[in-house]
Amino acid sequence: MFEYFVKIIFGLIFNINYKVYKMRKKITLSFFLVLFFMASKISAQSTTGIKYPNGIHQATSSGLKISPNPLVFAQTTNSPVITGCTSATNGLFPSNTITPNCSGNYETITSQSWAGEYSNVNVIANKQYSFSSSVSTDYITITNETGTIVYASGTQPVIWDSGSITGIIRYYLHSNANCGSEQANRSRYIRCADASNCVPPSNLDVSNITSNSCKMTWTAASPVPSSNYDIYIVTTNSAPNANSTPTLFSTTNLSTSISLNVAAGTTYYYWIRSNCGATTGVWVSGGNFTTPPALICNGAIYGLYPDATFTPSCTGSTEQIATDAYAGEYSNVNALSNKQYTFTSSISTDYITITNATGTAVLASGLTPLTWNSNFTGVIRYHINSNANCGTQGTSRVRSITCATPTGCNAPTQLYYDGLTSTTNNIAWVAPTPAPS
Structure with a gap:
């Protein structure tokens, strides 16, 4: 009986100890699991490369940025424009100051920049700096080290000549001219080159x-x-x-x-x-x-051709100004007073316009051949178009001119009347050249 009682007591003690042992194992295992989880969380933290809003940096093993709201990966806020955008809701990034190598090539400051951040950049005097972003609509502001003086600003790229300035500047990046911030990756670039080598024309x-x-x-x-x-x-x-x-x-x-x-x-x-x-x-x-006002075909999309001003011999013979003229060009011609000029194109449907030297007054116009009696000495423009609608054509035609002394009794032109009443009427006309004796 005693032996049986001892076995019972021993069994109870063993069972209790075994349960306590198992419980301690569970407690110990749970404790180590908690420590492991905490250690994993701690080891995942980093202060480089990845950012939270307000300058807090955090990384994941994949290198992706984490939003404080896991369902929202981009947030935008706006603030009013003054002379530039000097706010930085996402703080300084990267934390180190950038020193460009001034080789004349673009350098990437970071490929994980956010709008609403700034970077510190070491600059030297007499250099030209170009600041740009991989997002074409981003807005850039360059200030002094404390952000109190704006040196340059605008939609990227922004170019700034350092002049006599040496030291640290701030390179702000925003999503628009309203100083928008955005938690979405973009690359931030800089280029530094000698500002004195680009001589102007x-x-x-x-x-x-x-x-x-x-x-x-x-x-x-x-x-x-x-x-x-x-x-x-x-x-x-x-x-x-x-x-x-x-x-x-x-x-x-x-x-x-x-x-x-x-x-x-x-x-x-x-x-x-x-x-x-x-x-x-x-x-x-x-x-x-x-530019002159639009008159009767006084435009020339193909410009002046040839460049030299043509001076007719005025012998009464036809002379060629160009054998490869286009419709939509004009030539300059030296004209003499009291001469009769005939302007001809080798394309029978071409339309000709004669203007003064500046193209602001039409002297004559019509289908080829066109005759004009001069009443002044000076330069005129001889336009050719492919039709009366001022058509243009990039194919060759011969542009010719004939200058002669008028003979016979030329008729007046532009006859008209006005002021008609029951008993009177006014009649007017343009006198011929030369005027009749």
Whole structure:
């Protein structure tokens, strides 16, 4: 009996100890699981590469950014524009100060930038810095180290000449000109190059102005720019800055002229600069010009051809000005007073217009051949179009002229009357050249 009782007591003690042992194992296992989970969370934290709002940085093993709301991966806020955007709801990123190598090539500051951040950049004097983003609509602001003075701002890319400034600047990036912030990845770029190597062209001028065309010319820069020339032509007298987008580009750095299509009766203001690839030169102004109003086919989309002003011999013989003229061109002709000129195209349906030297007054017009009796000495324009609707055609035709001394008694033209009453009437006409004796 005692032996049986001892077995029972021993069994109870063993069973209790075994249960306690199992419980301790469970507690120990749970404790280690908690520690492992906490350690995993702690080891996943990082202060580089990945960001939370307000400058807090956090990373995952995949390198993707985490939003505080896991269902929302982009949030946008807006603030008013002053002279630039100097807010940074997403703080400084990256934390280290960037020092460009100034090789003239673009460098990537980070491929994980957010709108609503800024970077610190070391700059040196007499360099041209270009700031850009992989998002074409991003807005960039460049300030001093404390963000209290705006040096440059605008939709990317922004170009800034450092001048005498050496030290740290802030490079702000926003999603728009309203200083929008956005938690979505974009790349932030910078380029640094010598600002003094891009020599501007000179002697910018516009000539051969018609109601729909003109020719812009300049003297080439020396040395010639590697990426040709940028042209800025607008209808308001608002000068471009370093960040202005050119309206036109020359096609080669060897060219010193470009033909432009323009609107009738419009004043234009124009500038040009050298584009040296890594840098751009200063804008050079050419002033302004005004196109003539649209009259009877006084435009010339193919411009002036040939360049030289033609002087007829006035012997009464037909002379060729060009054998490869286009419809939509004009030629300059030296005219003498009291002469009869006949203008002829080899295409029988071509339409001819004769204007004064500036294209602002039509002297005669009609189908080829067209006869005009001169009453002044000076330059006239001899336009050819393919029809009376001022059609153009890029195929060759012969442009001819005949100059002779008028003979016989020429008839007056443009007979008309006005002021008709029951008893009177006024009659008027344009006198012939020469006037009848």
